[in-house]
Amino acid sequence: MIEETKRMGMERFFGSYQSLFFITMTLFIIYPFMVSDYYIDVAFFFGIYALLGLSLNIVLGEVGLFDLGHAGFYAIGAYTTAILNTKFGVPILILLPVSALAAALFAYLVCSPIIHLRGDYLCIVTIGMGEIVRIALINNPFDLTGGPNGVYGIDFPSLGGPFVIDSSIEYYFLIWLVVALSIYGLIRLQHSHIGRAWNYIREDEVAAGASGVDVRHYKLLAFVLGAALAGVAGNIYASKLMCVSPESFSFWESCLMFCIVLIGGMGSIPGVLIGAAFISLFPEIFRPFAMYRMLIFGTVMILMMMFRPGGAWPRKRSGIEFTSFLTRKDRRRDG
Amino acid sequence: MVDSDLRNTQPIVLETKNLTKVFGGLTAVNAFDSHVHKGEICSLIGPNGAGKTTVFNAVTGIYTPEKGHIIFNGSYITGHKPHHIVAAGIARTFQNIRLFPNMTCLENIMAGQHCRISSGLWGAVLRSSRQKQEEQETRNVAESRIRQIRLWDYRHELAKNIAYGSQRMLEIARALATNPTLLVLDEPSSGLNPKETEDLMEFLTGLINEEDITILLIEHDMNVVMGISDWVIVMDEGKKIAEGRPEQIYHNLRVIEAYLGSDDG
Numbered sequence: 171m172i173e174e175t176k177r178m179g180m181e182r183f184f185g186s187y188q189s190l191f192f193i194t195m196t197l198f199i200i201y202p203f204m205v206s207d208y209y210i211d212v213a214f215f216f217g218i219y220a221l222l223g224l225s226l227n228i229v230l231g232e233v234g235l236f237d238l239g240h241a242g243f244y245a246i247g248a249y250t251t252a253i254l255n256t257k258f259g260v261p262i263l264i265l266l267p268v269s270a271l272a273a274a275l276f277a278y279l280v281c282s283p284i285i286h287l288r289g290d291y292l293c294i295v296t297i298g299m300g301e302i303v304r305i306a307l308i309n310n311p312f313d314l315t316g317g318p319n320g321v322y323g324i325d326f327p328s329l330g331g332p333f334v335i336d337s338s339i340e341y342y343f344l345i346w347l348v349v350a351l352s353i354y355g356l357i358r359l360q361h362s363h364i365g366r367a368w369n370y371i372r373e374d375e376v377a378a379g380a381s382g383v384d385v386r387h388y389k390l391l392a393f394v395l396g397a398a399l400a401g402v403a404g405n406i407y408a409s410k411l412m413c414v415s416p417e418s419f420s421f422w423e424s425c426l427m428f429c430i431v432l433i434g435g436m437g438s439i440p441g442v443l444i445g446a447a448f449i450s451l452f453p454e455i456f457r458p459f460a461m462y463r464m465l466i467f468g469t470v471m472i473l474m475m476m477f478r479p480g481g482a483w484p485r486k487r488s489g490i491e492f493t494s495f496l497t498r499k500d501r502r503r504d505g
Numbered sequence: 506m507v508d509s510d511l512r513n514t515q516p517i518v519l520e521t522k523n524l525t526k527v528f529g530g531l532t533a534v535n536a537f538d539s540h541v542h543k544g545e546i547c548s549l550i551g552p553n554g555a556g557k558t559t560v561f562n563a564v565t566g567i568y569t570p571e572k573g574h575i576i577f578n579g580s581y582i583t584g585h586k587p588h589h590i591v592a593a594g595i596a597r598t599f600q601n602i603r604l605f606p607n608m609t610c611l612e613n614i615m616a617g618q619h620c621r622i623s624s625g626l627w628g629a630v631l632r633s634s635r636q637k638q639e640e641q642e643t644r645n646v647a648e649s650r651i652r653q654i655r656l657w658d659y660r661h662e663l664a665k666n667i668a669y670g671s672q673r674m675l676e677i678a679r680a681l682a683t684n685p686t687l688l689v690l691d692e693p694s695s696g697l698n699p700k701e702t703e704d705l706m707e708f709l710t711g712l713i714n715e716e717d718i719t720i721l722l723i724e725h726d727m728n729v730v731m732g733i734s735d736w737v738i739v740m741d742e743g744k745k746i747a748e749g750r751p752e753q754i755y756h757n758l759r760v761i762e763a764y765l766g767s768d769d770g
Contacts (some may be wrong), residue, residue, distance in 0.1 A: 355630045360627035362636065363622045363643065366608075370616050373605035380565060380599070381684055382591035382620030393627070435523050487663060 204340045210265060210338040213458065217345035218407055220446040223430035224352050224439070225399030230428065234372030234390040236293035239300025240427050243397035245307060245419035247404025252321035252414045253314050262327040263408045273401025274305070274394045281393040285386055288375075300424050307416040307446045320415030322339035327409050335420050341410055348406065352399060353439055362369060368392055369437065435472060435481020444482045509659065512736065515542040517576075518687050518719045519564065520593075524573035526559050527750050533559040535743035536573070541687070541736075546552075546713060546720045548730045550754075551740035554763055556724045558600060560740070561691055564721075565597045567588040578686065592620040596680035597689040602672050606665035608677055613664050617682025618643040650678040654708075670701040674708075683711075688712075690722040694729050702726060706733050737764065 200211045222244060229237045247269040254260045254268065284295045290366045310317035327344060330332040335344055342445045359365045370378035379385045432447050456463050467493025474482075506511050519541040526534040534556040547562045549557050562568040564575055566587040575583045596617070606656055622643065628636035651660050654674040659667050666677060673693060680688055693709075694702045711734055721742055724730050730737060730751065737754040739747040741763040747754060755762055 201576050219661075313633065350754075358630050358632060359626075363619055364626065364629045366612060366615060367619060369608060369612075370605050370619075375566065377599065377603035377605065378616070379587035380567070380591065380597050381616040381679055382588050382596075383616065384586070384588045395626075466729055487607065487612070 178300075202342050207338045210342050212451065214342050214345055215408065216337065216447055216450040217342070217349050218403055219426070219430060219450045220349050220412075220443055221352060221403040221406075222283065222427050223347065223434070223442040223449075224349070224356060225396045225403065226427040227431050227434075227439070227442050228356070228368075228392050228396040228399070228432045229388050229393075229435065231435075231442070231447065232372065233389055234436070235389060235392065236237060236289060236419070237296045237393075237396070238293050238424050238428060239296035239298070239303075240396070240400055241419040241421070241423035242296075242303035243273045243277055243400035244404045244407075244423065245303050245414075245416070246276045246397075247401025248408040248414045248419070249307065249315060249404075250401070251405040251408045252324050254320055255409075257314075261330040262325055262405065263329045263500075266327075266405050268399040268400040269405040271401075273404065274398040277393045277397030281390060285389050285393070288344045296485040300419075300421060304416050304419055304421075307419070307445075315416075318416060320413055322413045324412045324414070327406070341406075345406055348402060348490070352402075356439060360437075364391070372437075423432070429471065433482055434482035437445040438481060438483050438485035441481050441483040441485070448482075475505050508600055512542050512545065515543070518543050518578060520563070520576040520720065521560070521576075522574045522576070524563060524575065525566055525572050526561065526570045533561065534570070537740070537743070537745055539738055539745065539748070541721050542721060543719055544691070544713065544717075545735035546709065546722065547719065547734050547736045547737050547738065548734040548751075549723050549740060550589045550659055550725070551746075554742075555740040555763075556743040557740055558691060559743075561597065561689055561723065564590075565689060565752075590621060591683050591685075594684075594686040595643060595689060596683040596685035596687075598673075598676045598680050598691055598693060600691040600695065602676055603671075604664040604672055604676055605661055608640050609661050610656055610664055610667065611644075611648070611651060611660040613675055614647040614679050615643050615718055617650075618646050619622045620683060646682050646684075650682050653681075656679045663682050670697050673697060673701075673705075677708075686719060688718055688720045690720065692723050692725060693725060694726045702729060705729075709733055 196345050201213065222240070225243075226237060226240045229235050229240070250272040251262060251265045253261060254265055260268075280299055284292065287295060307315045307320075308318050315321065326334050326336040327341075335341060367378070367383045370381065371385055375385055378397055389469045407418075411418075426449050430442060430445035432445070433444070433448055434445030452467065453463060456466060459466070516637070517540050519539075521537055521539045524534055524537040525532065537560060539560075549560065551557055559568065563570045566582070566585050566589065569584045573583070574581055577590075577593060577595060580593075581592060582595075585593075597688060605616065622639045624636040624639055626632060627633070648657075648660075651657055654671075654677070656667070656671055656675060656678075659671065664672065667675065674698070677688075677690065677693065680690075692761060694705055706729055709720060709722075711722060734751050737751050738745060739754060739757070739760045746759050746763055747757045749757070
């Protein structure tokens with residue numbers, strides 16, 4: 171009898187999302203102490219792609235705007251950090267919000283005139299925007315970006331004091347702390363009027379407008395927030411590599427972010443994590459078959475689109491969701 | 506129901522003056538004048554292509570008219586953005602249902618309350634007390650509206666999965682959730698079976714009696730038009746050709762001509 175209750179308790183524990191959450195958290199915390207630096211770095215880049223995926227997920231997943239130039243925002247964040255740090259010696263962690271703001275401002279200025287474009291038209295313009303950023307960086311405007319060689323000698327993240335992040339394990343915790351905070355904020359947004367407004371626009375723009383949603387405002391907000399998060403990713407990336415160069419922000423990078431959102435499922439945060447894991451871990455796992463990597467990658471993408479067009483973990487819409495325990499809204503009266 | 510004499514005693518809710526909308530070389534709406542009075546059900550009828558939906562789209566801000574004015578509750582709303590017009594108190598439905606298909610019925614209705622929310626980004630991220638209160642209010646309004654259309658049991662169902670007739674009602678409920686003073690319905694009975702049409706008519710007359718609301722609708726089903734309208738406006742080729750009480754319109758020669766063609770046509 172007691173055995174049975176115990177077992178049911180166990181089942182409930184392992185069956186619930188809470189337990190999944192806590193197990194994952196524990197694994198994340200003990201992981202870097204069990205593996206070599208190489209694997210910590212793999213997990214670091216998983217974190218970078220997760221952050222980039224989350225940032226594009228706002229624009230592509232939540233609002234349904236095809237943005238294939240997201241690497242442009244990422245580049246703005248990285249170069250803001252690189253230039254202000256190497257030329258003026260501003261500490262990296264202070265530049266974290268600065269990079270976010272710079273990318274957000276850039277997104278606001280660039281996207282304001284194009285925000286009314288729909289579907290593939292917007293897609294083409296964003297491709298152009300991403301490419302213009304990359305080419306501008308190569309052309310070394312005002313002798314700031316260092317041309318094709320980029321900017322070298324970026325500091326370790328610090329606030330200027332004795333506390334400095336300089337080991338793989340500390341970078342690992344930095345990026346995943348930022349990812350965790352972003353997820354927390356984004357889940358709250360998803361469950362607020364803002365998240366709903368984004369989804370209304372994705373589902374039917376005209377109906378959203380006719381129901382009282384300021385379509386233009388919410389589309390711009392999505393771009394600005396997405397760019398800000400990409401800027402944060404750029405900041406951490408720049409200080410990790412200690413150098414930035416235009417080739418890190420190519421069209422291919424935008425495509426990878428697009429794939430992350432599509433593989434995971436549009437508008438799904440757990441989906442983004444799965445997508446980012448796939449994109450960042452895939453090249454590592456298939457390193458022995460490096461020659462056939464793209465072949466396998468392409469095949470997987472095609473099979474995904476054929477058999478799971480909604481993504482690996484599509485967002486479920488019902489009264490109670492995976493995220494509800496974080497938002498404490500699942501104890502709603504029912505009936 | 507408002508008598509035609511009584512009609513004049515009620516204030517005007519919506520007025521269009523010389524409303525003109527041109528698409529390329531085609532004048533879809535040509536110098537269209539109309540009045541809708543408070544508390545009535547006003548029907549806009551006419552053959553296909555008469556310009557009825559264009560009038561609706563101009564009134565709800567989806568199109569900007571080339572000429573003329575739209576006056577709602579005494580203020581000019583010509584050329585305003587759709588969400589401003591919704592906030593001012595005009596809510597609409599569409600001829601071919603436009604719901605948010607992959608969202609739940611409750612979320613669909615909650616869209617209506619969006620324009621009443623004033624908290625912003627930080628309110629949503631930090632969950633301020635005002636944001637919580639507004640969220641609760643949104644939920645309450647949506648829940649009472651979904652009870653009103655008797656779809657409570659389907660509230661967590663995706664909108665695309667419910668029956669066609671229910672989708673129509675859901676769209677009306679979404680419009681009602683904006684707390685409108687004027688409800689604009691574009692062919693609410695199209696695609697409904699006779700029983701559902703009957704229920705819809707009952708629902709709309711109930712709405713007029715119980716709430717402080719005015720209804721303007723486009724309709725092709727003459728049973729609905731004659732059954733519930735207080736006032737009928739007839740359009741043909743972008744112009745108003747007649748208006749009056751339903752029984753007057755029923756016998757109007759020009760209206761019959763517009764629908765059936767004249768003898769020498």
